[in-house]
Amino acid sequence: MNRRTTALSAAVALTAALVLTGCSSADADAPALKVSGAFMPQPVMDMAGGFLTITNGGDVADKLTSVTSGLSDDVTMHETKNQKMQEVKAFDIPANGELKLERGGNHIMFMELKKQPKQGEKVSIELHFEKSGPIKVDLPVEAPNHNPKQH
Structure with a gap:
């Protein structure tokens, strides 16, 4: 026993x-990823921008490799350099750092919208990463001129 x-x-x-x-x-x-500050200004044409911050609390870097949404079959990522927009394949998310997608800078573009979301609604997206599993995010639709940096 x-x-x-x-x-x-x-x-x-x-x-x-x-x-x-x-x-x-x-x-x-x-990586230990967390999304905050997500929003989409109400579109005024058949395209829209998406903005958010991804914070990586882990000791390993990651990459945002794509974004998908039922709002559009053509969702791309763009960087802004010297006031010119160009499509990129991925955004780096540094270890213990953050990736900011914001007006006037790097952002998500939704082309050929299937519908026009209105202020007060939410648009569902899914973020895809090189190392981490996908993260689903709801983007609140804000006024067309909404810019948190100005508030």
């Missing part, structure tokens, strides 16, 4: 050690 108790105690301790080790090493080797 004493041997059985000792063996059982050893098995429980080993299992607990493996679980704790697995959790800590998985967390250290993965």
Whole structure:
């Protein structure tokens, strides 16, 4: 009986050690992404912009590789350099850093909208990453001239 108790105690301790080790090493080797400040200005044509901040609290960098949405079959990512917009394949999200998609800078573009979302509605999108799993986000539709940097 004493041997059985000792063996059982050893098995429980080993299992607990493996679980704790697995959790800590998985967390250290993965990005920890969080989305905030998401919005879409109400479109005035058949295209729209999307803006948000992705914060990476992990020690590993990641990349935003694509965005999908039921609002448009043509969703692209653009960077703005020297007041010129150009499409990019991915945005870097640094370890312990953030990616800001904002008016006048890097952003998401929705082309050939299937419908015109109105202020007060929400547009669902899914963000896809190189390392992390997809994240679903609802973009609140704001006034056409909405800009949080000016508030």
